[in-house]
Amino acid sequence: MDLFEYQGKDFFARYGVPTSTGVLVRDPEAAVEAAREVGFPAVVKAQVQVGGRGKAGGVKLVRDEAEALEVATAILGMDIKGHTVHKVWVEHASDIAREYYVSFTLDRGVKQYLCLLSSEGGVEIEEVAKTNPDAIARVHIDPLEGFTETEAAQLVASAGIEEVSRVGVAKVLLQLYQAFVEGDADLVEVNPLIVKTDGNVHALDAKVTLDDSAGYRHPEWEAYRADMELDGREALARSKGLNYIGLDGTVGIIANGAGLAMATLDVVSQAGGRAANFLDLGGGAGADAMANALEVINTDEKVQAVFVNIFGGITRCDEVAKGIQEALERVELSFPMVIRLDGTNAREGHDILRGLLSDKIRVEETMVGAAKTAVELAKKGER
Structure with a gap:
């Protein structure tokens, strides 16, 4: 869980780390009042979970109320690397x-x-x-x-x-x-x-x-979680118990295991594409989990293709294939899907998937081959 700066300072304070006290606000007028409270000169700081705020203009020194209003108005609603600023932290400027x-x-x-x-x-x-x-x-x-x-x-x-x-x-x-x-x-x-x-x-x-x-x-x-800002995809994923992080690419990712999911993101990048998400099904890849994953990815309008990358260890590939089969009966895909199964009972899994093959559903033997196919399909969808 990544904390906002103001939450991080609260976390530090629990262990005696000296930090600046300040006020969290969500509108320009409240920022003026906060600056008056902490004392001028003050600093208005965008609260987003991404670096580079200063370069983007999200951290500004203000010397009076008029400047505080102008700066807070400019920062609130600003887009910083795909993150919209909904709140700012106002603290007294340090010498x-x-x-x-x-x-x-x-x-x-x-x-x-x-x-x-x-x-x-x-x-x-x-x-x-x-x-x-x-x-x-x-x-x-x-x-x-x-x-x-x-x-x-x-x-x-x-x-x-x-x-x-x-x-x-x-x-x-x-x-x-x-x-x-x-x-x-x-x-x-x-x-x-x-x-x-x-x-x-x-x-x-x-x-x-x-x-x-x-x-x-x-x-x-729990107080930190309650103040987290989730986009629609992440909120839906959390409600379904999925380990999901939204990204800004066009290739949806579904994998079983955090390490495999990270490797999948890497191989998609190496194939010339960009991942739309990180989604780890964990140890289970049954029908419910797969249907929930596809439903979440379906809500992402940027997705042009999805890459399902499963390695069967304790989880058997034939059970995963049955789960995919059942999930596809419950979820109507908005994009083509490329599936790679390997590991325990992979051959039996491929036998099940063979009956699903179509222009929209493809199976690849290798992770690299599946990534290349998914990227190609995503690029076709972008045209």
């Missing part, structure tokens, strides 16, 4: 002396946590990695041993943080690590982490992704 970058995440390759720290904050970390990779210090953290004060101090020094700020930055790193681990987060990122003119270290931004599988331990997350 910034220096800007840094810090993040904690999981490095799955080495099965350890990873902390990145850079003395060049306030810009996209990808740009820093390209132009000045030496400006990024990193340390792997053994989850069983944790992140110590000594390691934090060493990391701060190796990142080239000014000596006068090192103690304060190290302290915040330890607080962020606590938030990351105890808060069951997949990612915590602050860009920028600032040193104010009074010397205090402060999280000016908050990007947080929580691990949904740990939600049972955190009843307080």
Whole structure:
């Protein structure tokens, strides 16, 4: 679950991380009142779950009420990388002396946590990695041993943080690590982490992704979920218990397993197409799950073809094929469908699917072949 900035700051505050207090509003007039409350100069910040807000004009400094009204009116309703701004966060402008970058995440390759720290904050970390990779210090953290004060101090020094700020930055790193681990987060990122003119270290931004599988331990997350903004596709998918994320391509994706779904997105991209969604059926791919998946994808007007990619392990391919057969009796497709089955009882599954073949329903032996066919069909539909 990706949090909005204001939710991320609330999450940080639970672990003592210093952040800016502010006011969340949904209309320009309320933004003026909020700016008056926090004090001028203030900053009006678009609340969207995507980076690049500043470059898009979604973060603006305002010095008086007239400017606050003008800026809030411009930002509310703005489109930022496909996300419409429905609310803004208004906080008092910070007096910034220096800007840094810090993040904690999981490095799955080495099965350890990873902390990145850079003395060049306030810009996209990808740009820093390209132009000045030496400006990024990193340390792997053994989850069983944790992140110590000594390691934090060493990391701060190796990142080239000014000596006068090192103690304060190290302290915040330890607080962020606590938030990351105890808060069951997949990612915590602050860009920028600032040193104010009074010397205090402060999280000016908050990007947080929580691990949904740990939600049972955190009843307080329900408040975050209640304020999530889902498009129609995602709301329908959630109501049907599907693991779905809407994207902006034309090839619908249905796969069983998160890893296979991610690989499917990659192979569609390699074939020259763009995925319209991520949809993981999980372990089951029966008629109900398949019908629900097709119903959700049917609501996406951008979809021109769908790629069903199933690998049978415990789930048998003949059972999946029966599920697809039953689902197609319940859902009228608005697009052609390409199916790839492999794994347990794949031959029996293909025998069942053979009776479904038509101009609208095709079966491919390989994932690459199926991706290419789906992309070709999607491009024909776009013409």
